[in-house]
Amino acid sequence: MYVITGATGHTGRVIVEKLLAEGKPVRAVARSAEHLKPLAAKGAEPFVGSLEETAMARAFSGAEAVYTLVPTPLTAPNVRASQNRIGEALATAIAKARVPFVVNLSSVGAQLSEKVGPVTGLHDVEQRLNRLEGVNVLHLRPAFFMENLMMNIPMIKNMGINGTPMKGDVATPMIATKDIAAEAAERLLRLDFKGKSVKELLGPRELTMTEATAILGRAIGKPSLPYVQFPYGEAEKAMIGMGLSPDVARGYIEMYRAFNDGIMKPTEQRSAKNTTPTSFEAFAEEFAAVYKQ
Numbered sequence: 001m002y003v004i005t006g007a008t009g010h011t012g013r014v015i016v017e018k019l020l021a022e023g024k025p026v027r028a029v030a031r032s033a034e035h036l037k038p039l040a041a042k043g044a045e046p047f048v049g050s051l052e053e054t055a056m057a058r059a060f061s062g063a064e065a066v067y068t069l070v071p072t073p074l075t076a077p078n079v080r081a082s083q084n085r086i087g088e089a090l091a092t093a094i095a096k097a098r099v100p101f102v103v104n105l106s107s108v109g110a111q112l113s114e115k116v117g118p119v120t121g122l123h124d125v126e127q128r129l130n131r132l133e134g135v136n137v138l139h140l141r142p143a144f145f146m147e148n149l150m151m152n153i154p155m156i157k158n159m160g161i162n163g164t165p166m167k168g169d170v171a172t173p174m175i176a177t178k179d180i181a182a183e184a185a186e187r188l189l190r191l192d193f194k195g196k197s198v199k200e201l202l203g204p205r206e207l208t209m210t211e212a213t214a215i216l217g218r219a220i221g222k223p224s225l226p227y228v229q230f231p232y233g234e235a236e237k238a239m240i241g242m243g244l245s246p247d248v249a250r251g252y253i254e255m256y257r258a259f260n261d262g263i264m265k266p267t268e269q270r271s272a273k274n275t276t277p278t279s280f281e282a283f284a285e286e287f288a289a290v291y292k293q
């Protein structure tokens with residue numbers, strides 16, 4: 001049995017579908033029964049539950065391998081403490097259910113314990129899972145998700161600009177989430193990792209936000225779409241206005257600052273091993289299809 005948490009999200013859904021396509025038994029975990037229905041229709045066993053210890057010990061029972069992630073709790077008064085609670089619950093459930101293999105979704109920058117916003121919580125979760133004796137754990141550390149830019153569609157439509165607090169000229173790796181899922185599914189099928197290990201996933205190439213905006217602009221028929229770097233203070237206020245807790249907003253600003261200051265970056269040189277196939281231009285076509293809906 002494979003157990004996939006975050007099964008209705010970007011990475012989890014694709015992993016579930018790939019494992020089912022290989023004829024594997026899969027338990028799909030999320031809180032929304034409604035969102036799990038399409039996966040159940042494809043043959044997954046739905047498990048409705050929150051990422052806390054009692055539910056996860058049941059969800060993980062009989063699992064040969066689990067895929068774990070720690071969603072960013074957007075309204076938490078203390079984001080790192082919340083992430084640590086989820087990490088602790090996952091670790092305890094893995095130990096109780098005696099799961100031998102774990103693929104854990106982490107992030108580029110998770111080697112750092114400070115100054116990288118919500119990624120510091122993922123650092124803590126990596127450390128916690130690494131303390132599990134006799135469990136093989138592979139941490140996947142992907143770059144900035146291309147799909148994050150989908151959130152900017154209303155801004156592009158309403159204000160005619162694309163913007164984030166990231167500097168326009170900082171080149172950073174960006175990855176398509178389906179490529180993270182492909183790596184996770186392959187490693188879950190092969191179960192070829194021993195002990196504790198890390199794999200960075202860096203997308204096809206580094207891109208600046210100005211370059212990314214130009215590619216998106218061309219795909220949606222707005223070739224002169226400008227990129228604007230938002231001031232930290234204004235962006236933080238806007239995030240709070242959208243319902244994020246002050247601590248989460250502070251954390252995201254810290255993370256953008258870390259990108260801009262060159263702190264939040266991969267530890268490895270780009271290579272065939274950490275390069276993933278989906279180009280930003282291919283993602284831009286998906287972006288344009290959503291934009292035009």
Ligand SMILES: NC(=O)c1ccc[n+]([C@@H]2O[C@H](COP(=O)([O-])OP(=O)(O)OC[C@H]3O[C@@H](n4cnc5c(N)ncnc54)[C@H](OP(=O)(O)O)[C@@H]3O)[C@@H](O)[C@H]2O)c1
Pocket residue numbers: 005006007008009010011012029030031032035049050051052069070071072105106107108118122142143144145148177
């Ligand atoms: N965005 C980036 O650039 C980036 C880069 C590197 C790493 N990451 C990491 O990627 C992760 C997100 O992965 P993703 O994009 O695949 O997921 P996602 O699309 O954000 O979806 C989250 C999934 O988790 C489930 N979920 C949320 N809260 C839950 C809870 N309390 N208990 C049980 N299930 C819960 C959701 O379903 P329900 O709501 O139905 O429960 C959904 O299936 C985060 O840990 C983030 O730090 C993100």
